[in-house]
Amino acid sequence: MNLRSFLLATSLAILASTAIAADPVKPNVVLFLVDDMGWMDSTVYGSEYYETPNMERLAKLSMRFTDAYAVPLCSPTRASILSGQYSSRHGVTSASGHQPPAEKGASPYPEKASPASRFLYASSKNYLDPGIVTLAEVLRDAGYRTGHFGKWHLGLTAEYRPDHHGFETTWQCAPDPGPPSYFSPYGVHPDGRPTTQQRVGNITDGPEGEYITDRLTDEAIRFLEAHRDEPFFLNLWQYGVHGPWGHKEEYTAEFAKKTDPRGEQRNPIMASMLKSVDESLGRVLDKLDELGLTENTLFIFYSDNGGNTHSNTPEDPKMTNIKPGHPKYDFVEDWKKWAGPEAPTNNAPLREGKGRIYEGGQRVPLMVRWPGHIEEGSVSDTVVGPIDLYPTILDALGIEKPQGHVIDGLSFLPVLEQEGKLEREALFTWFPHLIPAASVRAGEWKLIYRWEPHRDYPEIRELYDLSKDIGETKNLAAEHPEKVAELEELIEQFIADTGALAPKPNPAYQPAAAKAARAVDAGLVPKFSRATIVDGVLRVEKDGRTPFLGTAQLRTLSGPLKLTMRLRGPAGKAQVRWMTGAQEEFPQQGQVVDYTLSGGGDWENIALDVPVEGQPRLVRIYLPATDETAVEIESIEFTNGAGGKRAWNFGEAGN
Numbered sequence: 001m002n003l004r005s006f007l008l009a010t011s012l013a014i015l016a017s018t019a020i021a022a023d024p025v026k027p028n029v030v031l032f033l034v035d036d037m038g039w040m041d042s043t044v045y046g047s048e049y050y051e052t053p054n055m056e057r058l059a060k061l062s063m064r065f066t067d068a069y070a071v072p073l074c075s076p077t078r079a080s081i082l083s084g085q086y087s088s089r090h091g092v093t094s095a096s097g098h099q100p101p102a103e104k105g106a107s108p109y110p111e112k113a114s115p116a117s118r119f120l121y122a123s124s125k126n127y128l129d130p131g132i133v134t135l136a137e138v139l140r141d142a143g144y145r146t147g148h149f150g151k152w153h154l155g156l157t158a159e160y161r162p163d164h165h166g167f168e169t170t171w172q173c174a175p176d177p178g179p180p181s182y183f184s185p186y187g188v189h190p191d192g193r194p195t196t197q198q199r200v201g202n203i204t205d206g207p208e209g210e211y212i213t214d215r216l217t218d219e220a221i222r223f224l225e226a227h228r229d230e231p232f233f234l235n236l237w238q239y240g241v242h243g244p245w246g247h248k249e250e251y252t253a254e255f256a257k258k259t260d261p262r263g264e265q266r267n268p269i270m271a272s273m274l275k276s277v278d279e280s281l282g283r284v285l286d287k288l289d290e291l292g293l294t295e296n297t298l299f300i301f302y303s304d305n306g307g308n309t310h311s312n313t314p315e316d317p318k319m320t321n322i323k324p325g326h327p328k329y330d331f332v333e334d335w336k337k338w339a340g341p342e343a344p345t346n347n348a349p350l351r352e353g354k355g356r357i358y359e360g361g362q363r364v365p366l367m368v369r370w371p372g373h374i375e376e377g378s379v380s381d382t383v384v385g386p387i388d389l390y391p392t393i394l395d396a397l398g399i400e401k402p403q404g405h406v407i408d409g410l411s412f413l414p415v416l417e418q419e420g421k422l423e424r425e426a427l428f429t430w431f432p433h434l435i436p437a438a439s440v441r442a443g444e445w446k447l448i449y450r451w452e453p454h455r456d457y458p459e460i461r462e463l464y465d466l467s468k469d470i471g472e473t474k475n476l477a478a479e480h481p482e483k484v485a486e487l488e489e490l491i492e493q494f495i496a497d498t499g500a501l502a503p504k505p506n507p508a509y510q511p512a513a514a515k516a517a518r519a520v521d522a523g524l525v526p527k528f529s530r531a532t533i534v535d536g537v538l539r540v541e542k543d544g545r546t547p548f549l550g551t552a553q554l555r556t557l558s559g560p561l562k563l564t565m566r567l568r569g570p571a572g573k574a575q576v577r578w579m580t581g582a583q584e585e586f587p588q589q590g591q592v593v594d595y596t597l598s599g600g601g602d603w604e605n606i607a608l609d610v611p612v613e614g615q616p617r618l619v620r621i622y623l624p625a626t627d628e629t630a631v632e633i634e635s636i637e638f639t640n641g642a643g644g645k646r647a648w649n650f651g652e653a654g655n
Contacts, residue, residue, distance in 0.1 A: 025231075025296055026143070026144070026231035026397065027231070027296050027297065027298050027370070027396065027397055028231055028232050028233070028234075028293060028296060028297040028298070029139070029144075029232070029233045029234070029297070029298045029300070029393055029397070030233075030234045030236065030284065030288070030297055030298070030299045030300065031081070031233075031234070031235050031236065031237075031300045031302065031389070032236050032238070032281060032284065032299070032300065032301045032302070033078075033081075033150075033235075033236065033237045033238065033302050033303065033304060034238050034240065034241065034277055034301075034302070034303045034304070034365075035074060035151055035237070035238055035239060035240060035241060035242040035303070035304055036074070036241050036242045036303070036304070036305060036306075036307060036308045036344070036354060037241060037274070037277075037303040037307065037364070037365060038303070038306050038307020038308075038345050038347045038350075038353065038354075038360065038364070039306065039307070039347060039350055039359075039360070039363045039364055039365060040264075040265070040307070040345075040346070040347050040348065040349075040350065041241075041270075041274060041303075041307055041345055041365070042055045042056075042274070042278075042365060043055065043056055044056055044058075044059045044064065044365065044367070045365055047260075047262075047265060048260055048261045048262050048265075049255075049258065049259075049260035049262070049264075049265040049266065049271060050265065050270075050271050050274045050275075051271070051274075051275055051278070052274060052275075052278040053278065053282075054278045054279065054281045054282035054285065055278055055281060055301070055365075055367075057282070057285065058281065058285065058299070058301055058367055058369060059367055059377070060376060060377050061369045061371070061376050061377070062299075062301075062367040062368055062369040062374065062376070062377075062378075063367070063368050063369075063374050063375065063378045063379065063380055063415075063416055064365075064366070064367050064378070064379050064380070065365075065366040065367070065368075065379075065380050065381075065382065065384060066379060066380070066381045067363070067381050067382065067383045067384070067441075068302070068363070068364055068365070068366035068383075068384050068385070069362050069363055069364065069383065069384070069385040069386075069427060069429065069441070070302075070303060070304055070305045070306070070362050070364045070385070070386055071087055071305060071362065071386065071429060071430075071431060072305050072306065072354060072355050072356055072357055072361035072362050072429070072431055073094055073095040073305055073354070073355060073431075073433075074095050074151075074153055074177065074242075074304040074305055075092050075094065075095045075096065075097045075124075075153050075154060076092050076093055076094065076095075076124075076430075076431075077304040077305060077386045078092075078128075078152075078153060078154055078237070078304060078386075079092035079128050079154055080385070080386035080387050080409075081135070081302075081386045081389050081390065082128065082132075082134040082135050082136065082154075082165065082390070083128070083132045083133075083134060083135075083390065083407075084135070084387055084388075084389075084390030084391055084405075084407035084408060084409045085132070085387060085406060085407065085408050085409075085498075086387055086408045086428060086430060086494075086498050087430050087431075088428075088430035088494070088495065088498040088499065088500035088501075089406065089408060089498040089499060089500075090125070090128070090129065090132060091108075091124065091125035091129065091501075092124055092125050092126075092127070092128060092154065093122075093124040093125070093430060093431065093432060093433060094123075094124035094433045095153065095177055096123075096124050096126045097126055097127060097128075097152070097153040097154045097155055097156065097175075097176060097177075098153060098156055098174065098175030098176050098177055099126045099156065099175075100126065100156055100157070101125075101126045101127050101155070101156065101157060101160070102123070102125075102126065108122040108123050108125075108501055109121075109122050109123075109501075109504060110123070112508060113506045113508060114508075115506075115508050115509060115510035115514075116509075116510070116514045117506050117509065117514075118451075118452050118505070118506055118509050118514065119436075119451055119452060119503035119504060119505060119506055120503060120504045120505070120506050121432050121433070121436055121503050122432065122501035122503075124433065126155065126156065127154060127155035127156070127157075127160035128154040128155060128160060128165060130159060130160065130164060130165070132405070133402040133404075133405040134165045134166045135166070135233075135389070135390045135393060135394075136148070136162075136165055136166030136167050136233060136235065137165065137166030137402075138166075138394065138399060138401075138402055139166070139233045139393075139397075139399070140166045140167075140168065140233075142397070142399050143230075143231060144231045144232055144233045145168060145169070145223075145226075145227040145230055145231070145232040145233070146166055146167045146168050146169070146232070146233045146235070147167060147168065147169035147170070147220070147223040147227075147232065147233070147234055147235065148162040148167040148169070148170045148171075148172060148235040148237070149170070149171045149172070149216055149219050149220045149223070149234070149235065149236050149237065150171070150172060150216050150236060150237035150238055150239055151172070151176055151177070151178075151179075151237045151238070151239050151242070152172045152174065152176060152237070153176035153177050155174075156174050156175050161174065161201070162235075167235065169223055170201075170202060171202060171203060171216070171219040172201050172202070172203065173186070173201030173202070173203040174201050177242060177243075178239060178242045178243045178244050179203075179212050179239045179244075179246075181212070181244070181246060182211060182212050182213070182239070182240075182244065182245075182246020182247070183209055183210065183211060183212070183246055184205045184206040184207060184208055184209060184210040184212070184215070185205045185208065186203055186205055186212060211246070211248060211276065212239055212246070213238065213239065213240050213273075213276045213277060213279075213280050214276070214279075214280070216236070216238065216239070216280070217236075217279075217280040217283050217284065220234060220236045220284060221283065221284065221287050224284075224287050224288065224291060224293070225287075225291070228291045228293060236284065238277055238280065240273045240274070240276060240277045241270055241273040241274055241277060241308075241344065241345075242308075243311065244331060245269055245270075245273065245312075245331075245335070245344070246273075247269045247272040247273050247276075247338075248272055248276060249272075249338075251271075251272035251275050251276070252268045252269055252271070252272040252338050253268075254268075255268035255271035255272055255275075256268040256338060258271075262348075264346045264348045265345060265346050266342055266346075267339045267342040267343070267344055267345060268338050268339065269335065269338050269339045269344070270339075270344045270345050281301070285299075294371060295371045295372065297370070298368070298369075298370045298393065298396055298397075299368070299369040299370070300366075300367075300368050300389065300393075301365065301366070301367040301368075302364065302365070302366050302367075302386075302389075303364040303365055303366075304364075305354050305355075305361065305362065305364065306347055306350070306352075306353045306354050306356075306359075306360045306361040306362055306363060306364060307344065307345035307346070307347045307353050307354060307360065308343065308344040308345060308353055308354045309343045309344070309345060309346060309347060309352060309353030309354065309360065310343060310353065310354070310355065311343060311344055312335050312339065312342075312343060312344065313341060313342075313343050314341045314581075319332060319335070319336070319341075323585070347359075347360035348471075349470055349471045350363060350470065350471065350472075351471050351472040351473070355434050356434075356435065357429060357431050357435075357437045357438075357439050357448055358448075358472050359446075359466070359470065359471075359472060362429060362439075366384065368416055370396070370416065373396075373416065373417055374416050374417065375418060378418070380415055382412060382415045382421070382422050383422075383424075383427050383441055384412050384415075384422065384427075385409070385427050385429075386409075387407075387408045387409030388409040388410055388411070388412055388422075389409070390407060390409055391407055391409045391410060391411040392409075392411045392412050392413050392416070394411070395411035395413040396413050396416075408498065410422055410423070410424050425442060425490070426440045426441060426442035426487075426490050426494075427440070427441045427442075428440050428441075428490075428491065428494045429441075430494075430498075430500055432501070432502075432503065435450075435454050435456070435457060436450065436451060436452075436503065437449060437450045438491050438494075438495070438500075440487050440490050440491050440494070441466075442487060442490065444465055444466050444467035444468075445463065445464070445465060445466070445483060445487065446463070446464045446466055446472075447461065447462070447463050447477075447483075447484060447487035447488065447491070448461070448462040448463075448464075449461065449487075449488065449491050451503050459475060459477065461477045461484055461488070462475045462477060463475060463476045463477040463480060463483060463484055463487070464476065523551050523552060523553030524549050524550075524551050524553075524636070524648055525549065525550045525551065526540060526547070526548075526549055527547065527548050527549075527550055527620075528542070528543055528544035528545045528546060528547045528548065529541060529542055529543050529544075529547035529548070529549075529623070529625065530543050531549075533650050536634070536650055537632045537633065537634055537650060538632065538633040538634075538648075538650040539630050539631075539632050540623055540625055540630055540631045540632075540633065541625060541630040542625040542626060542627055542630075546622055547622070547623050547625050547631075548620045548621055548622040548623060549620070549621045549623070549636075550618060550619070550620045550621075551618070551619050551646075552617065552618050553646055554616045554619055554638055554646055555581065555615055555616065555617065556644060556646075557616065557638060557639075557640045557644040557645075557646060558612075558614060558615055558640060558642065558644075559580075559610070559611065559612025559613055559614060559615075559616060559640065560609065560610060560611045560612055560613075560640065560641070561609075561610040561612050561616065561638050561639065561640050562607070562608070562609055562610065562638070562639050562640070563576060563606075563607070563608045563610050563621075563636070563637070563638055564605065564606065564607045564608075564635075564636075564637045564639075565605070565606045565621075565633065565635065565636050565637075566603055566604070566605050566606075566633070566634040566635050567597070567603070567604060567606065567623075567631055567632060567633040567634065568597070568601060568602060568603045568604060568631070568632050569597050569599070569623065569624060569625060569629060569630065569631035569632060570597065570599050570624055570625070570626050570628075570629040570631075571596075571597055571598055571599030571600070571624070572596070572597055572599070572624030572626070573594060573595075573596050573624065574594070574595055574596070574597070574621075574622045574623055574624045575592050575593060575594045575595065575622050576592070576593045576595070576608060576610055576619065576620065576621055576622070577591060577592050577619070577620045577622070578591055578610065578612055578616050578617075578618065578619045578620070579591070579616075579617050579618050580612065580613060580614050580615060580616060580617055581614060581615040581616075581617045582614065582615075583617065586618075586620075593608050593609070593610055593611075595608055597624055597631075603634070610638075619638075621636070633650065634649070634650060635647065635648065635649045635650065636648045
């Protein structure tokens with residue numbers, strides 16, 4: 001063999017041995033998280049109104065989960081994704097990451113509460129604890145380049161932002177929950193107010209009118225291009241489809257012409273925003289293809305909570321009380337122009353939505369793609385949640401779990417690769433806010449566990465068989481007490497295991513005050529006054545300007561109405577005022593009925609004809625209470641000529 005042949009053979013041998021010894025190429029990870037996207041908010045899951053072709057494209061290449069869950073608000077879900085822990089363990093239980101952190105050492109329980117409240121409820125942490133070993137930190141330490149782009153909402157001040165939780169590259173601002181504006185300049189609200197406070201972070205303005213969903217995608221793509229030759233974790237957390245609901249009007253105008261064959265979804269603003277999010281998804285998928293990274297990338301598409309069904313409805317005060325000159329007037333008028341009285345979305349057939357523990361608030365879309373590992377177009381009904389992403393990603397990448405860090409989730413990689421099942425007895429949701437509750441999903445059974453009744457949810461235990469009743473329409477708790485007891489035991493063990501800050505008895509609790517509160521909960525709200533019930537009498541004391549009791553609970557009674565009251569108090573004149581369903585605000589003149597109390601301490605029966613035309617939207621009963629003397633009320637009753645009735649009798653239990 002001549003020297004040239006010898007050198008060539010030697011070089012080839014060295015190259016071959018080097019290739020054999022080299023580590024295999026590490027898989028990349030992309031987590032594409034949409035904000036407030038409900039289970040039914042794509043054609044993939046059944047919408048016939050929204051247009052999401054790129055989500056359809058992804059679904060054909062992925063495993064689609066039908067029973068994936070989140071916490072009903074965004075921050076707890078986000079913290080659970082990054083920690084692998086239940087919200088009851090990491091402490092971020094509500095969406096308060098835009099608020100200043102509490103003082104260190106401060107009790108999470110309030111020092112005092114209303115005497116109408118039976119329990120003291122702990123407040124949420126406003127940040128993701130830096131002591132938690134996040135998914136990003138584990139991947140960074142394993143040699144991954146880590147980038148976070150978009151919404152954070154896990155801490156306002158610098159020490160709690162993504163660059164302190166393992167992300168090397170970031171593009172985000174604070175405070176959240178929504179972006180300062182969906183259009184550049186991003187430091188200005190849609191209503192025109194400058195928001196320099198919200199520029200904390202490193203979001204920079206683009207050309208005037210640039211849409212933040214597009215810009216966010218640009219920044220994520222730059223990250224992909226910069227790290228195409230090394231393993232990466234791209235955390236792309238969209239601001240859409242959260243408020244302030246900035247939308248491209250050219251898209252919105254087209255959806256405004258469209259109707260839903262199902263008759264459920266009809267908000268063109270939401271359809272427009274989802275179209276923009278879908279375009280973002282398509283661009284990221286295209287870039288992975290272009291860079292030759294698709295085959296080696298674990299791609300996860302997910303949402304942080306169920307669809308929003310409560311904002312900007314006719315019951316929302318900002319839709320009725322904002323007048324010209326108010327900073328949010330232009331936003332409200334824009335919503336009315338395009339969406340009218342529609343909430344952002346409709347989760348039917350699921351019950352309710354964001355902020356509620358029913359399926360509409362926490363069942364969400366989840367699709368996972370990993371070529372060569374996951375069967376294209378497959379579907380799984382495995383019950384999974386945000387706590388499971390952390391261990392699943394580590395399992396897929398062959399990375400050990402961090403020592404000393406508790407992970408509540410389980411890897412569902414065997415499900416993805418169709419090599420096994422997820423061996424878990426139950427999945428829990430901890431949500432002690434808004435309408436405080438916990439829930440457990442065990443097989444097809446779901447138990448909702450409340451500590452006290454609420455005006456809209458009087459039963460503290462609700463049991464549903466989701467295999468037969470996905471809409472949670474029939475509470476089976478009374479029919480299956482043994483199943484309720486079994487699932488209650490699981491929840492109580494979960495509370496103990498995770499260190500959940502369960503509600504504590506309120507030492508200031510007074511049943512009489514609670515009775516008054518129940519009257520308020522039943523739709524009779526005191527304004528500029530304090531209300532308590534003592535010995536079957538509602539006592540209303542003046543607290544500010546002219547006191548009144550307001551109610552929006554008369555919409556089923558078409559006018560004209562008759563009002564009868566039994567009350568006593570100081571001598572004085574007062575009135576009843578109303579606005580109808582066709583009116584945006586209380587009229588300055590008219591729609592007033594006067595009445596007079598003679599005083600003297602005797603009970604008086606007041607009977608008034610209230611000439612409401614059509615449906616009463618709001619009714620106010622003004623009272624002649626003074627700084628010295630309260631008005632006491634035994635009963636209030638509204639009736640109409642058709643036999644309709646709405647009454648409050650404060651001597652009866654349950655009001």
